[in-house]
Amino acid sequence: MTSSIPLDDIDAVQAALAGEGYVCGRDLATVTFLALRLGRPLFLEGEAGTGKTEIAKVLAAVLGRRLIRLQCYEGLDAATAVYEWNFAAQMVAIRAAEARGEAPPDLFGDDFLIARPLLEAMRPQPGGAPVLLIDEIDRADAPFEAFLLEALSDFQVTIPERGPVRAPAPPVVVLTSNRTREVHDALKRRCLYHWVDYPGHDREMAILAARAPDAAEALSREVVAFVQKLRTEDLFKTPGVAETIDWAKCLLALDVIDLSPEVVADTLGALLKYQDDIQKLQGSEARRILDEVRAELA
Ligand SMILES: Nc1ncnc2c1ncn2[C@@H]1O[C@H](COP(=O)(O)OP(=O)(O)OP(=O)(O)O)[C@@H](O)[C@H]1O
Ligand SMILES: [Mg+2]
Numbered sequence: 001m002t003s004s005i006p007l008d009d010i011d012a013v014q015a016a017l018a019g020e021g022y023v024c025g026r027d028l029a030t031v032t033f034l035a036l037r038l039g040r041p042l043f044l045e046g047e048a049g050t051g052k053t054e055i056a057k058v059l060a061a062v063l064g065r066r067l068i069r070l071q072c073y074e075g076l077d078a079a080t081a082v083y084e085w086n087f088a089a090q091m092v093a094i095r096a097a098e099a100r101g102e103a104p105p106d107l108f109g110d111d112f113l114i115a116r117p118l119l120e121a122m123r124p125q126p127g128g129a130p131v132l133l134i135d136e137i138d139r140a141d142a143p144f145e146a147f148l149l150e151a152l153s154d155f156q157v158t159i160p161e162r163g164p165v166r167a168p169a170p171p172v173v174v175l176t177s178n179r180t181r182e183v184h185d186a187l188k189r190r191c192l193y194h195w196v197d198y199p200g201h202d203r204e205m206a207i208l209a210a211r212a213p214d215a216a217e218a219l220s221r222e223v224v225a226f227v228q229k230l231r232t233e234d235l236f237k238t239p240g241v242a243e244t245i246d247w248a249k250c251l252l253a254l255d256v257i258d259l260s261p262e263v264v265a266d267t268l269g270a271l272l273k274y275q276d277d278i279q280k281l282q283g284s285e286a287r288r289i290l291d292e293v294r295a296e297l298a
Helices: 011-021 026-038 052-063 078-082 087-100 115-120 141-154 185-188 201-211 217-230 241-253 261-270 277-281 284-297
Strands: 042-046 069-073 083-085 111-116 131-135 155-158 163-166 172-175 192-196
Touching: 011 026, 011 241, 026 052, 026 069, 026 192, 052 069, 052 083, 052 131, 052 155, 069 115, 078 083, 078 115, 078 141, 083 141, 115 131, 115 141, 115 155, 115 163, 141 155, 141 185, 172 241, 201 217, 217 241, 241 261, 261 277, 277 284
Parallel strands: 042 172, 042 192, 069 131, 131 172
Antiparallel strands: 083 111, 155 163
């Protein structure tokens, strides 16, 4: 399958992602290019709200492929991630056949198979092999990780009643983790790894320009400088890029032209999600950070 945009080199990948509003550095563009070129899964680890999930969505758009998402959680097991049999439909079909005096139908046919994300990703898709996003793998348990390791090494899953299903072409796989626990080395070894860090000032400005284009440059400057300072403070939960964008949109909705301690205090809920952090930032702390920001931007 050829992509809709030729991604022949790192610059082309970086430009194609930017074209979909995803602004990344050369390091992430390089590892993405290599993952596509070598057909290896991309393993992205990093803080919350730094664009790990988003890159999979944007990649699917760039490649013109379907995005299939497997959201991981504690207790997720292989059966749920691959397929389930529709027991209710099987029962109805059996009863109906009995009533008509017919032989029971093929209970393991397509009519009764509910494909879950991993099986779906191994099936032929219009537009070519899909982008498979395995999101927040650190939330799943170790046995599921082991299962995944196998599924990803030969891009094949097995339905005991029907046999193996093999992907006609390997999907583009993106795994993300918030590192609430370490993911096993064996899985990481299969992948190309990248730590997604908070963007620096200039890149965060570019992201804001792409994602909150209505914000005036002067306000965006203050917003980005404020958030960048906030990330150096001792907080329980540091704001990610998602929060910067949210905050800018809130300020826009309030017709704010420039920041003031009062405006910051009133809108902190867009940036900080823990009451302890919010309390810390209300009053003199917000003023202090704002003064520092003003001094820097002057
Ligand atoms: N580099 C970027 N370019 C453009 N937008 C970005 C970028 N990084 C983050 N965003 C924006 O931030 C939002 C949140 O990003 P995303 O959901 O991908 O974060 P995440 O790293 O998956 O966070 P979590 O760990 O909480 O799941 C996205 O919807 C996107 O709008
Ligand atoms: Mg995410």
